[in-house]
Amino acid sequence: MQLLPFTVGTVMTNCYMIFNEKTKEAALIDPGDQAAYLLGQCRKRSLTLKAILLTHGHFDHILAVPALQQETHAPAYAARAERALLADPEANLSGSWQRRPLSLTPDILLEDGETFTLLGSQIQMILTPGHTAGSSCYYLPEEKWLFSGDTLFCESYGRTDLPTSQPLEIGRSIREKLLILPEETTVYPGHNETSTIRHEKQYNPAAL
Secondary structure (H helix, E strand, C coil): CEEEEEEECCCCEEEEEEEECCCCEEEEECCCCCHHHHHHHHHHCCCEEEEEECCCCCHHHCCCHHHHHHHHCCCEEEEHHHHHHHHCCCCCCCCCCCCCCCCCCCCEEECCCCEEEECCEEEEEEECCCCCCCCEEEEECCCCEEEEECCEECCEECCCCCCCCCHHHHHHHHHHHHCCCCCCCEEEECCCCCEEHHHHHHHCHHHC
16 A cells, blocks of 8 residues: 655645555545645546545545545545534534535445455544544554544644534543554644654653
8 A cells, every 4th residue: 555645725734645556546535625636646646536535524624525526436434423514514614714615425424443445455443532523533554554634643633622622532532542553553644744653652742
């Protein structure tokens, strides 16, 4: 499995492309904007987009989804607990913050801990409420990759003053669900630089 990071949108969201070099199949994680650019990156590498994985429903992680789906028909995955926020332009901030109101209905709704196969690899969805009620992370055990959205940042974590945020839950999610992963796991967050579980166990304020 290969990985390419892209920074998109007005608030510099990390969007990740993962792809299987042999099958030329790809998935995008949190395509927050610039659909044409992301599609161009797929075409440049002769990749077929097979899935869109959403860590949560805020506008800066979802705005490119409709255009990507119109072009590729790739299904969008999200936690079942995030369904209501994704559908509500006020709650997902696409209407109030971006003035690009978007109501999004995921094609595949996942439960906490659910594992599925994509691009020839096993992927587990870990529900991590706090930043939003349905915030989730995607863990690839074989690659030791964790896509943590806005739950876990390098030496920080996501805001908890937005619709459906749960301030008391985000620390519990990080400590009980993420920091128990293998220490060598690479953390790919929704914003800023990458990290590792080992580093976050030592330096993240939620771990202290």
